[in-house]
Amino acid sequence: MTKGAVTMKAGIIGCGKIFPMHAVSIKKQPLVQLAAVCDSNGELAEKTGKQYGCSYYTDYQEMIAKEKLDTVHICTPHYLHAEMAIYALEHGIHVLTEKPMAIELKDAKQMEEAAEKNGRVLMVSFQNRFNPGSLLIKKTLEAGELGSILSARASVTWNRSDEYYSKSDWKGTWEKEGGGVIIDQAIHTLDLMNWFIDSEVQWVDATISSRAHKTIKVEDCAEGLIHYKSGLNASFYAMNYYTYDAPVEIELHCEKGMVNLTGEKAVIAFHDGRQLAADRNPMETFDFGNVKQYWGVGHMKEIQNFYSCLAEGKRPRNTAGEVMSTQELVCAIYKSGKEGRVIPIKCKSISTP
Ligand SMILES: NC(=O)c1ccc[n+]([C@@H]2O[C@H](COP(=O)([O-])OP(=O)(O)OC[C@H]3O[C@@H](n4cnc5c(N)ncnc54)[C@H](O)[C@@H]3O)[C@@H](O)[C@H]2O)c1
The missing domain is CATH 3.40.50.720 (NAD(P)-binding Rossmann-like Domain)
Known part of the structure; x- marks a missing residue:
């Protein structure tokens, strides 16, 4: 260009x-x-x-x-x-x-x-908020086509080796990384689920544990329950000692249908038999050099959004206010896991403008 x-x-x-x-x-x-x-x-x-x-x-x-x-x-x-x-x-x-x-x-x-x-x-x-599957889910929920979300679940079962931690001077430490599988890997999936739900979180009840890695103090496994103002319970499970990075999963059980995100692929099955789907566009590839393929083109789209909005004097997506709810959620998961109690919080994710 x-x-x-x-x-x-x-x-x-x-x-x-x-x-x-x-x-x-x-x-x-x-x-x-x-x-x-x-x-x-x-x-x-x-x-x-x-x-x-x-x-x-x-x-x-x-x-x-x-x-x-x-x-x-x-x-x-x-x-x-x-x-x-x-x-x-x-x-x-x-x-x-x-x-x-x-x-x-x-x-x-x-x-x-x-x-x-x-x-x-x-x-x-x-x-990942820029992926076609994520956008389809968000748009369909916002249009009210699915009614309200009744419950939600998410899971992340990835692989981060002992070497991944021992080769880094900051990963696996509370001081510099701030945690393990939640703040580093599962944060993307929690962010998507929270963005889809787009409601006030009332409390979080979570456990964190360090199970399979030999050299780290931070958690490599976490699970918990996020309770929203609407009464919706969202459950999550995350660990990074699986044998490979399995596609992340989010399911939303909605009044008028089911939403499943598997990896980047979204499938929306309405109770009336209609179905919508969206996945990564295989034509949208990008040579980022020697970088893992699974990161896809999301960064490119996000950075495009950042600069085109700056050039036009508009507010880009994913600004501080829009993602603060995910930060609050992650911090509450750690607090709950460390203190062994339910953490009340009050935050609302803000939809894409
Ligand atoms: N969005 C995603 O999917 C995604 C994926 C991977 C990493 N990340 C994030 O990107 C960030 C970096 O991760 P990474 O995997 O590239 O880490 P990395 O360890 O490979 O790279 C970090 C770099 O920062 C440098 N650095 C450290 N202290 C510095 C300082 N004071 N001034 C200047 N440079 C300094 C280090 O020398 C190192 O080269 C983290 O926040 C990580 O969570 C995001």
Whole structure:
């Protein structure tokens, strides 16, 4: 794609595994230039900067001071998201941060406040909300075609090896990752289920345990019940010691039909016999370099939404307010699991504008 006159300069902090999804997606946006990258690992920063033909830094504050950036993408360990996002927002820069928004709810709220105070956008990467299957479910529920949701269940049975944890200096630690299977892997599925339900959460009753991994303290298994104001109970089960990444499952039992999301494939079976379905479009592929295929094109769509909305002065999807409910949910699951009690909460997910 040839680019027209560049109107926005982007920087990325963190050049690790998820980095190419952001870098390649930025490169595909018209009117946006990947101006700089930053990684605390100097060799990696240099190699990445040279590969993408941009400036490189080991200190994100120096990058922000020197580069006159319009946007920053945060692709660093979880404990750094809040500090980096608030710093960028206070320097007048729009932020797209990877999930989770933060480890602690109070930090996520401070991030949201910084965005509001500085009139900047803070978007959080929940790219699965952009999948065709997720959008079909959301649209059908919003149109009222399914009536109300009576109950819901979700499961995530994935595989993260001991090596996955031992090779990382932050994964598997409470301080830097903020948890295990819930905050890192199952957060996407919980976010989708919560987004579909789109109601106030009243309480969470959950257990967390560290079962199969030898070297980590955080949970590799969790289950629980989320109770919504409507009376709806949503159950979830998540673990990451299965033998492979099985397709995640969400089922919504609705007044007028059943909704099943398996992996990215949505099937809606109405009681009157009608059926709707949507899945990943096999024509929509993207070469992100040496990156796992299962991440699909969600990041590309999300980053497209971020920049096209910024260019048009509109609010992108998945901004802080829209995803705060998922942050609150994740924090309540941990609190419930650690304290062994029901955690009352009050939050409402906000639908896509
Ligand atoms: N949306 C998704 O599906 C998805 C998938 C994978 C990862 N992620 C998220 O992306 C983020 C990064 O994950 P990853 O797997 O790429 O991790 P990673 O460990 O592969 O990469 C993180 C990088 O950040 C760098 N870094 C650490 N501290 C830094 C600092 N102070 N300044 C600059 N750079 C610093 C590290 O050197 C490393 O290169 C996490 O939030 C993770 O949850 C999201």
